[in-house]
Amino acid sequence: MTAQSRIDVGEPVERTILAVPGVRCAGCILKVEGGLGSLPGLVSARVNVSTKQLSVAHLPSLQVPALVEAMRSLGFEAQPLTQAATARPDGESKRLIRATAVAGFASMNVMLLSVSVWSGATGATRDLFHLLSALIAIPTIAYSGQPFFRSAWTALRRGRTNMDVPISIGVLLVTLLSLYEALTSGPHAYFDGAVMLLFFLLVGRVLDSVMRDRARDGATALQQQTAAGALVIHDDGRSEWLRTEALQPGMRILVAAGERLAADGIVEEGKSSLDASLLTGETRPQPIRQGGEVHAGVLNLDSPLTVRVTAAGQDTSVAEIARLMEEAGQGRSRYVRIADRAARIYAPAVHTLAASSFLLWLAMGAGWHQSLLIAAAVLIITCPCALGLAVPAAQIVAAGSLMRAGVLVKDGSALERLAEADRALFDKTGTLTLGRPELVNASVMTPEQKQVALALARSSRHPLSAALRRALEAEQVRAADLTDLHEEPGRGVSALYGGMEARLGRGDADGSLSTTLIINAAAPVRLTFEDRLRPDAAEALARLRSLGIDSSAASGDNAASVARAIQGLGLTAQTSMSPQDKLHAIARLQGSGHKVLMVGDGLNDGPALAAGHVSMAPASASDVGQNAADAVFLGDALMAIPKAVVAARRTLRVVRQNFVIAIGYNAIAVPLALAGKVTPLVAALAMSGSSIIVVANALRLRNAAR
Amino acid sequence: MSGLALLIPLALFLGLSGLAAFFWAMKRGQFEDMDGAGMRILIDDDQPLPPPAGDPS
Numbered sequence: 042m043t044a045q046s047r048i049d050v051g052e053p054v055e056r057t058i059l060a061v062p063g064v065r066c067a068g069c070i071l072k073v074e075g076g077l078g079s080l081p082g083l084v085s086a087r088v089n090v091s092t093k094q095l096s097v098a099h100l101p102s103l104q105v106p107a108l109v110e111a112m113r114s115l116g117f118e119a120q121p122l123t124q125a126a127t128a129r130p131d132g133e134s135k136r137l138i139r140a141t142a143v144a145g146f147a148s149m150n151v152m153l154l155s156v157s158v159w160s161g162a163t164g165a166t167r168d169l170f171h172l173l174s175a176l177i178a179i180p181t182i183a184y185s186g187q188p189f190f191r192s193a194w195t196a197l198r199r200g201r202t203n204m205d206v207p208i209s210i211g212v213l214l215v216t217l218l219s220l221y222e223a224l225t226s227g228p229h230a231y232f233d234g235a236v237m238l239l240f241f242l243l244v245g246r247v248l249d250s251v252m253r254d255r256a257r258d259g260a261t262a263l264q265q266q267t268a269a270g271a272l273v274i275h276d277d278g279r280s281e282w283l284r285t286e287a288l289q290p291g292m293r294i295l296v297a298a299g300e301r302l303a304a305d306g307i308v309e310e311g312k313s314s315l316d317a318s319l320l321t322g323e324t325r326p327q328p329i330r331q332g333g334e335v336h337a338g339v340l341n342l343d344s345p346l347t348v349r350v351t352a353a354g355q356d357t358s359v360a361e362i363a364r365l366m367e368e369a370g371q372g373r374s375r376y377v378r379i380a381d382r383a384a385r386i387y388a389p390a391v392h393t394l395a396a397s398s399f400l401l402w403l404a405m406g407a408g409w410h411q412s413l414l415i416a417a418a419v420l421i422i423t424c425p426c427a428l429g430l431a432v433p434a435a436q437i438v439a440a441g442s443l444m445r446a447g448v449l450v451k452d453g454s455a456l457e458r459l460a461e462a463d464r465a466l467f468d469k470t471g472t473l474t475l476g477r478p479e480l481v482n483a484s485v486m487t488p489e490q491k492q493v494a495l496a497l498a499r500s501s502r503h504p505l506s507a508a509l510r511r512a513l514e515a516e517q518v519r520a521a522d523l524t525d526l527h528e529e530p531g532r533g534v535s536a537l538y539g540g541m542e543a544r545l546g547r548g549d550a551d552g553s554l555s556t557t558l559i560i561n562a563a564a565p566v567r568l569t570f571e572d573r574l575r576p577d578a579a580e581a582l583a584r585l586r587s588l589g590i591d592s593s594a595a596s597g598d599n600a601a602s603v604a605r606a607i608q609g610l611g612l613t614a615q616t617s618m619s620p621q622d623k624l625h626a627i628a629r630l631q632g633s634g635h636k637v638l639m640v641g642d643g644l645n646d647g648p649a650l651a652a653g654h655v656s657m658a659p660a661s662a663s664d665v666g667q668n669a670a671d672a673v674f675l676g677d678a679l680m681a682i683p684k685a686v687v688a689a690r691r692t693l694r695v696v697r698q699n700f701v702i703a704i705g706y707n708a709i710a711v712p713l714a715l716a717g718k719v720t721p722l723v724a725a726l727a728m729s730g731s732s733i734i735v736v737a738n739a740l741r742l743r744n745a746a747r
Numbered sequence: 748m749s750g751l752a753l754l755i756p757l758a759l760f761l762g763l764s765g766l767a768a769f770f771w772a773m774k775r776g777q778f779e780d781m782d783g784a785g786m787r788i789l790i791d792d793d794q795p796l797p798p799p800a801g802d803p804s
Binding site: 066067088091139143149166173 | 770
C-alpha cells in the first residue's frame, strides 16, 4: 500500500527522495506510509526497503524540513538526498538482465532440439531441428551478444585486446559455420554451444553489475549530506527553503544551531562557534562573528547565523577539493583488473592455437570446411566460460559476505586492490576516533542530576546535548519530569524541576568541549566531552600489522591534539596536513613501491582517498569521503578493516584457484578439440561442467568475512 | 512426426510467453524493492469491521 491523499490534479507536484536508514520491517513501512498520509500537501509516499529510501510526491507548499520533522516525530531519522545522489544510472544492470533472460530462454529451447539430434535424429528431422535452432539462436546472439561485441570492438579499435575479443570471434565464427552446416544438411551444428556460452558469460556480467548496484544503493542510503539546502530570507522578509543547487550568490540564508552550511558566505548577523572538522579535520570549535568567512559543510554549533552567500554549488571551496580528487583518481583508473590481465595472455594464445589448428589440418589434407569446423571447436572449448565466471562469482559471494559483516565494497576491482594493500594510512578525526563528542565524566553526576540532565538534553539539538542524551540513555537513566522547558539559542536549555530552576548551558569559554549543569543555583557540574578513539582501534591496528600492513596516521589537526588522541596506539603520525600534503604523503609511499590503503572520512581526505591504491571510509563519513572510497564500513568497530583485507585476500586466492581449474580443464579439452574429437555434445558437457565447478568453488567464500 | 508440428510451436510459444511476462514485470518495476515486497505482504490493510448496529444487550 502507498500513502495517498486525494488532491486536485493540475497543481505542480514535487518529488523528493529521502534516505531513511531505519526502515527494516513491515511495521516500519506501515508506520511511515500511514503516518505521512495525513500530512497536508502530501500526494504520495512510498518506502523502498532495499534501497532504504522514501520517495515522496508533494505539493510545493509542503517543504522539505517539514517532511523531515514529520519523519522524526514518527521515530525515523530522514536525510533529504540531493538530486545528484538520487539520479541512478541503472540502465546497465537491466539491459544485462534482459540479455541474460533472452539467452536463457534460447539456450533451453536450442538444447531441447539438440538433445533430440544427439539421441539419434537423422535426415529430414535433423535438418529441420538444425534450422529451427538457427531461427532461435541467430536473433538471440544478435541481441544478447551485444555487450560482448561492443566491448570487443572498443578494445580492438584502440589496438588492444580483452576477454571479449576471443568470445566475440568464437561466437560469431561458430554461428556462421553452424548456419552453413544447417543449410547444407551437415551432421554437426554448434548453436547450442554458442548460445549457452553467451548465457553463462552473461550470468557472470550480471553478478558483477548487481554487486556494484547493491553497494551503491547501500552507500546512497547512508550518505550524510553536507547540507541538502538552506532557509533563504528574501528582502521582503519572506523565508523559503531552497535546495543547495538552487542557492545563488547574494542570497541571505539563516543557519540554525546544529545545522550545516550549504554554501560559502560571510556572516551578516550573529555570533557562534563552528565545527569545521569536515573541512580541516580540526575538532576544536572555532568562534565566528559578524564579517567572518564561513564555508559550505561547516557545522554551526551555538546560535543562529545570518549568512550572505558568496559562492554556491560548484563554486564553493569544496570545488577545489573536488578538482584535486579528479586528478588523484586518474592513477587508479589505470589499474587493470585481474580478469583482463589474464585475458592479455589468454586471448592471443587462444587465437594462435585456433589459427594453427586450422592451418595444420589444412596442411594434413583435410578440406577447408572441416579445418574451419575444428578451429571453431577449439575456440568454443577454450572460450573463457569458466574464466568469465571465475572472477565475478568469487567476488560477489565475498562481497555479500562482507556486506553482512557491515562492509560495503563498491566493485570487484576494489576487492582485488584491497588484497594487494601492504601499507595503511589513517586519518584521525572520525576514522581512528568516532568523530563525535562523547561524554567523558558521567560519574560526576548524582543519579538525580542524571535524570534532570537527560530531560534537558532531550529537548535540544545541540551536538553536545545529543552526546549527553546518548550517554545517559545507554545507562538506562529515566528522564525527570520538567515543566516550562525552553531553549535560548547560544545559552542553553532551562526548565523548572519541582519548583527549582534547572539549566544546561555553555561551558567555559576556553574553547574546549564542555557544558555545565546547574540545578537550583547550586554549584555547577562541569561535563566534559571528547572525541574518543574507536573502541577496538588498537586491536584492529595490531591485526593489520600481523597481516603485514604497517599503519600510520595523517591528520589535519595540530600535533598536540593528535598526540593526545592516538596515544597508546603505537602509531607514527604526521600532523597539520592539508589535503595537498596528504596527497604528497601517499605519492611518496607509492613511489617507494607500497600499495597504500587510505582510510579517512572527511572532505579533506577526499583527494587522498581517491589517490590511495585502495581506500575505505566509515559510514559516518561525509558524502565526498564515501563517494571517493572503494569500501564503506558501518558501525563503530575499526576491526572491519582487517576483516575486509582478509576477505579480499581469500577472494583473490579463490579466483586464482578458479583460474587453475579453468586452465586444467583446457589442458584436457583442447587436445580433444585439436584432434577433431569434440562434437557439440562434448562441448556442451565440458562447458557446463567447468562452470559449475568454478561457481561451487566460489561459494566457499560465503563466510569469508567471519 | 505430425506431433512435432504441434508440439514445437507450442513449446516455443510457452517459453516466449514466460520471457514476455518477465520483461513486463521488469518494466513495471516489480523487482525494484525485493525486500519490501516480501514485507508488504505482512501488512494487514483491512479495516476492522464496524461494531454491529444494534447492540443486543
